[in-house]
Amino acid sequence: MALSGGHKNRGELRVHESLDELKTDLADYIAEISEASVKERGVFAIALSGGSLIGLMGKLCEAPYNKTVDWSKWYIFWADERVVAKNHADSNYKLAKDGLLSKVPVIPSHVHSINDTVSAEEAADEYEFAIRQLVKTRVVSVSEISDCPKFDLILLGLGPDGHVASLFPNHSALNEKEEWVTFITDSPNRHRRGSHSPCLLSILHQT
Numbered sequence: 762m763a764l765s766g767g768h769k770n771r772g773e774l775r776v777h778e779s780l781d782e783l784k785t786d787l788a789d790y791i792a793e794i795s796e797a798s799v800k801e802r803g804v805f806a807i808a809l810s811g812g813s814l815i816g817l818m819g820k821l822c823e824a825p826y827n828k829t830v831d832w833s834k835w836y837i838f839w840a841d842e843r844v845v846a847k848n849h850a851d852s853n854y855k856l857a858k859d860g861l862l863s864k865v866p867v868i869p870s871h872v873h874s875i876n877d878t879v880s881a882e883e884a885a886d887e888y889e890f891a892i893r894q895l896v897k898t899r900v901v902s903v904s905e906i907s908d909c910p911k912f913d914l915i916l917l918g919l920g921p922d923g924h925v926a927s928l929f930p931n932h933s934a935l936n937e938k939e940e941w942v943t944f945i946t947d948s949p950n951r952h953r954r955g956s957h958s959p960c961l962l963s964i965l966h967q968t
């Protein structure tokens with residue numbers, strides 16, 4: 762298990778001896794970046810993935826993090842979502858809601874999930890619009906070197922086939938240069954999906 766991309770130590774790779782050690786280090790890491798962002802900007806904008814990530818974040822629901830993290834300053838986004846209803850077992854929103862968001866005092870209006878009642882394309886357009894509004898109000902920062910939003914933290918998994926968020930190796934969605942949020946309808950593992958575009962994911966490497 763490894764954590765990469767340090768807040769202060771850019772490009773850091775951490776290898777852990779056990780899952781428990783990884784979970785503790787991940788909770789510490791998120792709490793530290795949350796604290797620094799709230800101190801600097803007054804808010805913390807985090808983008809979550811699905812998959813194994815939420816289970817690995819479980820310690821945040823426990824002491825001391827559940828009391829020490831300033832949950833009221835959290836703004837929550839998704840790096841990707843499957844085109845299923847929010848109560849579907851495959852929904853990344855449901856995963857986060859059940860495993861984290863229902864267990865900590867986040868403000869419901871700060872939870873920016875992807876619309877599950879429209880097509881993948883419409884949901885991507887709508888999500889980009891929502892992020893653009895939040896960039897205007899500085900809830901989400903903007904990159905100094907590109908016209909892209911800059912989240913305080915984006916947490917990504919890596920699928921066995923090398924996919925990150927809903928971006929699959931060699932898929933044409935990787936060539937998207939304009940949109941902040943893109944979508945695919947030919948996912949190799951069955952779900953139509955929405956995802957932050959490569960432009961936005963690339964920001965991860967700049968922070």
Ligand SMILES: O=C1O[C@H](COP(=O)(O)O)[C@@H](O)[C@H](O)[C@H]1O
Pocket residue numbers: 809810811812813814841842843853917918919920921924925926927
């Ligand atoms: O399908 C997905 O898979 C990736 C990777 O999942 P993991 O279980 O290998 O961590 C996940 O990050 C993404 O959000 C999800 O839609």
